[in-house]
Amino acid sequence: MAEVTKVEKKASAKASKKVADPMAASVDKATQQMIRRAQDLGIETCFDRNITIKPCNIGNQGTCCKNCGMGPCRLPLPKDYDEATDDRKGLCGATPNTIAARNFVRMIAGGAAAHSDHGRAVAEVFLSAARKETDAYQIKDTRKLLDVAPLLGVATTVEKDGEVLDRDLDEIAVEVGEKAFNEWGKAEGELEYLTRAPKPRYEIWKKQGVLPRNIDREIVEIMHRTHMGVDQDYKNLMKQGTRAALADGWGGSMLATDLQDIMFGTPFPRVSEANLGVLKEDHVNIVIHGHEPVLSEMVVAVAQKPEMVEYAKQKGAKGIQLSGICCTANEILERHGVPLCGTFLQQELSIITGAVDAMVVDVQCIFQNLANVAKCFHTKLITTHPIAKMEQDNVLHIEFDEHHAIEDAERIVKLAIDNFENRGTEVMIPPQKSPIVAGFGVESVEYHLGGSFRGTYYTLNDNIINGRIRGIAGVVGCNNARVKHNEGHIAVVKELIKNDVIVLTTGCNAIACAMEGLLTPESASVFCGPGLAEICETVGIPPVLHLGSCVDNSRILLAATEVVKAGGLGNDISDLPVAGSAPEWMSEKAISIGQYVVASGIYTVFGAVFPTAGAPVFQRYLFEEMEKIYGGMCDFEADPIKHAHKMIAHIDKKRKALGIDKARDRVMMDFSDRQALEA
Ligand code: CUV
Ligand code: SF4
Numbered sequence: 160m161a162e163v164t165k166v167e168k169k170a171s172a173k174a175s176k177k178v179a180d181p182m183a184a185s186v187d188k189a190t191q192q193m194i195r196r197a198q199d200l201g202i203e204t205c206f207d208r209n210i211t212i213k214p215c216n217i218g219n220q221g222t223c224c225k226n227c228g229m230g231p232c233r234l235p236l237p238k239d240y241d242e243a244t245d246d247r248k249g250l251c252g253a254t255p256n257t258i259a260a261r262n263f264v265r266m267i268a269g270g271a272a273a274h275s276d277h278g279r280a281v282a283e284v285f286l287s288a289a290r291k292e293t294d295a296y297q298i299k300d301t302r303k304l305l306d307v308a309p310l311l312g313v314a315t316t317v318e319k320d321g322e323v324l325d326r327d328l329d330e331i332a333v334e335v336g337e338k339a340f341n342e343w344g345k346a347e348g349e350l351e352y353l354t355r356a357p358k359p360r361y362e363i364w365k366k367q368g369v370l371p372r373n374i375d376r377e378i379v380e381i382m383h384r385t386h387m388g389v390d391q392d393y394k395n396l397m398k399q400g401t402r403a404a405l406a407d408g409w410g411g412s413m414l415a416t417d418l419q420d421i422m423f424g425t426p427f428p429r430v431s432e433a434n435l436g437v438l439k440e441d442h443v444n445i446v447i448h449g450h451e452p453v454l455s456e457m458v459v460a461v462a463q464k465p466e467m468v469e470y471a472k473q474k475g476a477k478g479i480q481l482s483g484i485c486c487t488a489n490e491i492l493e494r495h496g497v498p499l500c501g502t503f504l505q506q507e508l509s510i511i512t513g514a515v516d517a518m519v520v521d522v523q524c525i526f527q528n529l530a531n532v533a534k535c536f537h538t539k540l541i542t543t544h545p546i547a548k549m550e551q552d553n554v555l556h557i558e559f560d561e562h563h564a565i566e567d568a569e570r571i572v573k574l575a576i577d578n579f580e581n582r583g584t585e586v587m588i589p590p591q592k593s594p595i596v597a598g599f600g601v602e603s604v605e606y607h608l609g610g611s612f613r614g615t616y617y618t619l620n621d622n623i624i625n626g627r628i629r630g631i632a633g634v635v636g637c638n639n640a641r642v643k644h645n646e647g648h649i650a651v652v653k654e655l656i657k658n659d660v661i662v663l664t665t666g667c668n669a670i671a672c673a674m675e676g677l678l679t680p681e682s683a684s685v686f687c688g689p690g691l692a693e694i695c696e697t698v699g700i701p702p703v704l705h706l707g708s709c710v711d712n713s714r715i716l717l718a719a720t721e722v723v724k725a726g727g728l729g730n731d732i733s734d735l736p737v738a739g740s741a742p743e744w745m746s747e748k749a750i751s752i753g754q755y756v757v758a759s760g761i762y763t764v765f766g767a768v769f770p771t772a773g774a775p776v777f778q779r780y781l782f783e784e785m786e787k788i789y790g791g792m793c794d795f796e797a798d799p800i801k802h803a804h805k806m807i808a809h810i811d812k813k814r815k816a817l818g819i820d821k822a823r824d825r826v827m828m829d830f831s832d833r834q835a836l837e838a
Pocket of ligand 2: 224225226227228229230231232249250251252253258387388
């Protein structure tokens with residue numbers, strides 16, 4: 160009782176100071192504890208700022224235009240909105256549809272640029288590794304190199320005197336690097352990877368005129384077309400939005416994934432842990448945050464060196480504990496089993512533990528407020544990328560370069576070790592951490608769910624056809640401080656697996672699922688419907704498969720393509736009982752992902768907010784008419800249970816169209832018979 164009063168007192172004190180209610184801010188205990196600790200220490204976090212700064216009600220409807228100096232022109236949806244009489248316009252005459260569409264495709268441009276520029280940076284390092292200009296990076300996975308080469312039009316054999324010989328691997332690698340790099344700016348043709356999609360899908364893109372020519376061009380063209388006074392037809396604007404999004408999903412992101420796999424190894428399932436509890440009080444804690452694994456791979460390699468561990472011991476630590484936040488975390492988890500420290504919204508909180516000796520960041524999703532939080536502790540905050548610096552003067556910038564990658568990583572790790580002794584006495588690491596199995600991919604799904612000798616997705620398809628697995632969902636994307644941390648992520652995924660839908664996850668959804676314990680084979684019997692539980696138990700996999708980072712959403716596209724190829728479920732991705740979801744999205748990257756997934760034929764539901772509410776006609780184009788063109792469309796549903804059921808309804812619609820709806824009824828009937836017998 161006394162405890163309750165204390166908490167209540169604290170809560171009322173906090174209300175007067177306008178800070179977040181930790182219980183309302185997150186479903187996660189470790190997160191709640193750290194929010195409370197931050198407030199006790201008088202350190203502000205994003206959760207408090209969610210209370211003090213409110214989003215602009217016109218901007219979040221998508222109908223504020225500031226594309227020229229005569230604006231901003233603000234066109235909120237009137238209370239008595241009537242489509243027939245709506246005559247809102249900007250100074251130039253731009254309609255709400257034009258403004259919302261311009262803003263939307265600019266979000267796609269931002270997202271596609273972020274993913275693709277990441278891919279380009281990887282391609283650059285790949286090329287110097289292939290040319291042996293760096294000793295830090297090597298071509299590790301030669302099998303994947305040989306798989307990827309023909310997809311980029313690189314020959315893997317040569318003919319000599321009428322004999323077919325294997326080509327030199329180094330030669331292949333250099334040519335793969337050059338060909339890949341060319342995808343960003345080639346003068347003619349179209350992206351090489353587009354033909355990896357099922358043939359009917361490619362034909363739809365061709366007919367629509369949305370085959371990307373090269374990656375950069377489609378992004379630049381968006382900036383041109385959304386400039387004041389250019390493209391003023393929302394349908395035509397979306398055409399370009401789609402083209403750039405495809406250049407992301409089937410271009411920049413897919414290249415990033417492939418080249419990373421070749422250089423750093425194709426992921427396979429491995430055991431690890433997730434949540435703030437992975438930090439260790441008696442270890443040097445280095446948290447890696449951001450997106451490009453080019454740097455983090457080196458930090459992982461260096462932190463494992465015996466001389467570094469020895470150095471840490473000399474400084475009084477028991478060892479070095481690496482962990483990650485956001486997608487960099489997913490990258491080093493899927494390849495090295497490095498634990499996940501937390502989601503996007505836990506970045507400030509990790510420092511609040513007082514146990515982080517260095518946080519190393521590269522690009523994307525990094526809060527500038529990290530610098531202010533780090534200032535309150537001994538934590539060294541280190542930026543590493545020439546394109547991502549911070550203005551605060553307590554931030555160190557150690558520029559990372561592939562030509563002296565090992566030395567850079569050594570400097571960073573040493574700095575963290577040297578900082579260990581500066582720790583305050585006030586360390587508080589929440590105990591929560593969950594065991595996980597992560598690191599699935601197109602290859603390992605085939606291995607686990609493929610036919611024993613066919614080596615394709617045959618068994619997976621078979622179980623979808625016979626109804627044990629109702630369908631497949633890709634649930635991805637960020638956290639959004641405007642909604643309760645992880646609530647939507649976890650509720651959507653649990654509802655799906657309860658209804659026998661197997662979930663493929665990436666990004667911060669994957670981290671949320673990890674924290675909740677959904678990434679273990681054991682969770683199948685607890686959370687799944689009978690059909691999916693049976694499959695997971697037989698094969699020994701979790702019902703939620705962690706496929707990596709956000710650029711690894713390309714793995715979901717390719718997995719869907721493999722399902723089409725294995726047969727029995729239609730001829731195109733849009734025929735499959737498949738749906739997508741981003742329950743707590745916030746980044747422009749999520750909008751780009753959403754659009755390439757939709758254009759690939761997949762129905763995709765967004766949670767949190769959707770940035771087109773001020774332009775109902777344009778929104779209807781995205782939510783309804785898109786399906787007539789691509790067989791996939793966007794939707795919005797904030798309530799996680801309804802959100803999941805919209806996906807399930809779509810999956811059932813596809814099952815019916817394939818004529819496999821009856822099979823599932825039979826499985827469910829068998830199950831209830833069995834249950835009756837057991838009872
Ligand atoms: Ni790209 S999913 S916040 S880190 S983009 Fe960052 Fe992944 Fe969203 Fe999470
Ligand atoms: Fe206003 Fe048109 Fe300029 Fe946009 S482009 S700010 S709608 S005048």
